Amino acid sequence: MQWKTADYAGWGRALRARGRIARPERVSALRDALAEGGPAIGNRLSYGDGALNADGAAVQMTRMDRLLAFAPETGVIEVEAGATIGALLKLLAPQGWMPAVMPGTGLATIGGCIANDVHGKNHHGAGSFGQHVLAVTLMTQTGPREVSPASDPALFRATMGGQGQTGAILSARLKLMAIPGQRMKVVETRMRDFDSFIAALDASEADFTVGWIDATAKRKRLGRGILEEGTLVEGTRPGPERRPKPVPFDAPRALLSWPVVKIFNRWYGSGVPDSGRKRTRALDEFFFPLDALTDWNRLYGKRGFHQFQCVVPADRAPALKEILTTIARGGVASPLAVLKRMGPGRAGHLSFPMDGYTLAVDLPARARVPALYARLEEQVIAAGGRIYLAKDALARPESMAAMYPELEAWRAEAAKADPERRLATDLVRRLKLRSA
Amino acid sequence: MAETWIVLGASSSMARALVRRLAARGDGLILAGRDLADLERDAADARVRGAAFAEVVRFDAREPACVAPILARAKACEGTVSAAVFVGSMPPQAEIDADPGLIEGVVTDSFTGPARLLQGLAPIIEARGAGTVIGVGSVAGDRGRISNYVYGAAKAAFATYLSGLRNRLGRAGGHVLTVKPGFTDTAMTWGIEGMFLVASPDKVATDILSALEKQRNVIYTPFFWMGIMGIIRLIPERVFKKLSV
Known part of the structure; x- marks a missing residue:
C-alpha cells in the first residue's frame, strides 16, 4: 500500500499536519510516489514545519537508506538520502572515518542534513554540512540527475540548505573526515557569565566546542554555564553500545522538561567542579547526547515546544547578550540554552551559518511565546x-529578505527546478519563501 | 568456511535488514528478486558493509525458469550455501473474493515458487552436509481468519513444507528455521488499519540471527506472538468461526 493518511508533526510537536505519506523502499516506488507530488521528508527532526505538508502528500525517505559506494582510501562515501548520520558514524568510525559535520542528533537523515545545510560543534573550523557534499543526485521529472558544484553551481547552492525545494534528494556523495580513533577528549570548564563565555569561545583552539548556558540565570550571572571543548583522540569505542531508552508517554505539564535537564546535568553539568574536568568519551555520546532518550520531545508534553535559534555577526556579541536577556526575562524558556562560535562556512543561499555566535533555546508552546519570539526576531534582524x-x-x-539576502537568487533556482511548486512545505508557504 | 546466502525477495525491508547483518559477518550474498536495478543498490550496500561478495539475480516466484540459473550459481559457490526466503504477496481478501483467479498467484508467491527453488537446493545442502534454510512465514498461517485466509493458507502450506524439509535436511547436516513474524512495519503493511504491537524489520532480523545461533526450529518474532497465537490456536473451531480477529 503506497499511501497512508496520517497525522504527523515536526520535532517540536507544536505544529502538526494531516496528509498523505508514502514511504518507498525502492527507487521505482519512489519515482511513483513523487509523481503524485509532495516534498521528500526524512525523520522529521526539523522543529517546526519544514517537514510538513498539510492536506498534501509527502514522501518519507527513511527506507531509502543504502550505502552505495565507499572508498576507504580517499574517504568518499555515496549514500541514499534516508541513511542517518548516526548509522554512518557507527559504520565508519571503526574504519577511521566519520561524517565531517554532524548535527546534535544521529537520527538526522543525510537528505535532511543537506536540505538544512546543518552545522556541528566544529563549524568554526569545518564549515557546514553542504561544504562536504561532493555531489547530490536529485530525482527530477525526467529521472535521477547528479548535481555538483562544478556541473551546476547555482542549482547546487540552491539545494544545500534549500528545504528540499529543488527536487527530492535520492543520494549524495560525501567527503568524510579522517579520525585518529573512536574517542573524544573533552575538557569542561565553568563559565561565570556571558562575557567570559564569549571570550573563552574566541580563545578556544579546540576543533569541537559547545557551550551550555543556564538560560534562567539573570543580571550578573547572565550567561553562566559550561564550555565543552573536544579533541579527537585515539582509542576504541568503550563499553557496550548505547541502548536508547524510550519516553513512553507525554509528560504532564508539571514534569516539564526536568528529565532533559537531569540528563544534561548528569553529562555536562553538576559533575563539573570549579577547576573544570577532563575525560574521554565515545563519539556518539559526545555528538548526540540526547539520543540516549528516544522521543525526548514528549517530555515537553502534548502541546509541544519551539526552539529559537539565531546567529549574530562576530562583532555583535553585545546584541546576543541582549537577546539572552530577553529570553531570561521572558520566563518561559527551558533552563538550558546552547551557545556556539560559528565560522563563515555555508554552502547554500538559505544556509544558516555566518561568522559569529549562535544561541539556541527551547521554548515550551505557551500563549506568551509568539510575542516573545517576535521580540527576539526583531532583535536578531537589528543585529544583522x-x-x-x-x-x-x-x-x-x-x-x-533581511535575514537571507540571497533569497531572490534561491527563489529563481527553486522556480526553475520546480515551477509548479509541487515540493512546497508548510514552512515554505508560511514564510512565503517561494513567492515574492 | 565462508557461507553464501541466496536471498529470495531480497528487496523487502525484512530481507534488507537481515542481509545487512549477514554482510557485516562477511558472508557472500546472492540477492534474488524482480527489480534488478534496485537490487544492485542493495548489493552495493552489502559490499560496503563487508560482504565477501554480493550479486543480483532475477527471481520471480511465478516464473519457474528463474530457478535453474540461481541453482547453478549456488553450485558454483564453494563452502556452505544457505537460503533465506522472504517472498510472498498479500492482496486484500476482498479483491480475492471478487476475483478467485488471484488465489493461484498468492499460493505461488508464498509457497510453490520458493518451494521449487528450495527443492533444488536441498540436494546441494545434503551433498555438502551443511546449509541453512530460513523460511519466513506469518502468524497468519497459524489459523485461517476471515480477513486474510487465502494468504494465511499459502503461508500455512509453506510452514508445513518447511517442517518436512527440516525433517529431510536435518538428517544430512542441514538446518531449517521457520520464522513467523507478527505485524511488521514493512511496505506490505504500510497504511493498513488496525495493526498493533508492530515490530521493525530490524527487530525481526535480530531475532532471526539469534535464532540461527541457537539452531532454533520455529520462532515467532517478536516472541510474544507465540503466546498470542497459542491462545488463538486453542479457541475451539465452533467459537472461532464466529470471531473476527
Missing part, C-alpha cells in the same frame, strides 16, 4: 543576524 529555518515555527515572512 538570522533565525535557523530548521528550528523555526513562528517567524514572519517579512523578516526573510
Whole structure:
C-alpha cells in the first residue's frame, strides 16, 4: 500500500499536519510516489514545519537508506538520502572515518542534513554540512540527475540548505573526515557569565566546542554555564553500545522538561567542579547526547515546544547578550540554552551559518511565546543576524529578505527546478519563501 | 568456511535488514528478486558493509525458469550455501473474493515458487552436509481468519513444507528455521488499519540471527506472538468461526 493518511508533526510537536505519506523502499516506488507530488521528508527532526505538508502528500525517505559506494582510501562515501548520520558514524568510525559535520542528533537523515545545510560543534573550523557534499543526485521529472558544484553551481547552492525545494534528494556523495580513533577528549570548564563565555569561545583552539548556558540565570550571572571543548583522540569505542531508552508517554505539564535537564546535568553539568574536568568519551555520546532518550520531545508534553535559534555577526556579541536577556526575562524558556562560535562556512543561499555566535533555546508552546519570539526576531534582524529555518515555527515572512539576502537568487533556482511548486512545505508557504 | 546466502525477495525491508547483518559477518550474498536495478543498490550496500561478495539475480516466484540459473550459481559457490526466503504477496481478501483467479498467484508467491527453488537446493545442502534454510512465514498461517485466509493458507502450506524439509535436511547436516513474524512495519503493511504491537524489520532480523545461533526450529518474532497465537490456536473451531480477529 503506497499511501497512508496520517497525522504527523515536526520535532517540536507544536505544529502538526494531516496528509498523505508514502514511504518507498525502492527507487521505482519512489519515482511513483513523487509523481503524485509532495516534498521528500526524512525523520522529521526539523522543529517546526519544514517537514510538513498539510492536506498534501509527502514522501518519507527513511527506507531509502543504502550505502552505495565507499572508498576507504580517499574517504568518499555515496549514500541514499534516508541513511542517518548516526548509522554512518557507527559504520565508519571503526574504519577511521566519520561524517565531517554532524548535527546534535544521529537520527538526522543525510537528505535532511543537506536540505538544512546543518552545522556541528566544529563549524568554526569545518564549515557546514553542504561544504562536504561532493555531489547530490536529485530525482527530477525526467529521472535521477547528479548535481555538483562544478556541473551546476547555482542549482547546487540552491539545494544545500534549500528545504528540499529543488527536487527530492535520492543520494549524495560525501567527503568524510579522517579520525585518529573512536574517542573524544573533552575538557569542561565553568563559565561565570556571558562575557567570559564569549571570550573563552574566541580563545578556544579546540576543533569541537559547545557551550551550555543556564538560560534562567539573570543580571550578573547572565550567561553562566559550561564550555565543552573536544579533541579527537585515539582509542576504541568503550563499553557496550548505547541502548536508547524510550519516553513512553507525554509528560504532564508539571514534569516539564526536568528529565532533559537531569540528563544534561548528569553529562555536562553538576559533575563539573570549579577547576573544570577532563575525560574521554565515545563519539556518539559526545555528538548526540540526547539520543540516549528516544522521543525526548514528549517530555515537553502534548502541546509541544519551539526552539529559537539565531546567529549574530562576530562583532555583535553585545546584541546576543541582549537577546539572552530577553529570553531570561521572558520566563518561559527551558533552563538550558546552547551557545556556539560559528565560522563563515555555508554552502547554500538559505544556509544558516555566518561568522559569529549562535544561541539556541527551547521554548515550551505557551500563549506568551509568539510575542516573545517576535521580540527576539526583531532583535536578531537589528543585529544583522538570522533565525535557523530548521528550528523555526513562528517567524514572519517579512523578516526573510533581511535575514537571507540571497533569497531572490534561491527563489529563481527553486522556480526553475520546480515551477509548479509541487515540493512546497508548510514552512515554505508560511514564510512565503517561494513567492515574492 | 565462508557461507553464501541466496536471498529470495531480497528487496523487502525484512530481507534488507537481515542481509545487512549477514554482510557485516562477511558472508557472500546472492540477492534474488524482480527489480534488478534496485537490487544492485542493495548489493552495493552489502559490499560496503563487508560482504565477501554480493550479486543480483532475477527471481520471480511465478516464473519457474528463474530457478535453474540461481541453482547453478549456488553450485558454483564453494563452502556452505544457505537460503533465506522472504517472498510472498498479500492482496486484500476482498479483491480475492471478487476475483478467485488471484488465489493461484498468492499460493505461488508464498509457497510453490520458493518451494521449487528450495527443492533444488536441498540436494546441494545434503551433498555438502551443511546449509541453512530460513523460511519466513506469518502468524497468519497459524489459523485461517476471515480477513486474510487465502494468504494465511499459502503461508500455512509453506510452514508445513518447511517442517518436512527440516525433517529431510536435518538428517544430512542441514538446518531449517521457520520464522513467523507478527505485524511488521514493512511496505506490505504500510497504511493498513488496525495493526498493533508492530515490530521493525530490524527487530525481526535480530531475532532471526539469534535464532540461527541457537539452531532454533520455529520462532515467532517478536516472541510474544507465540503466546498470542497459542491462545488463538486453542479457541475451539465452533467459537472461532464466529470471531473476527
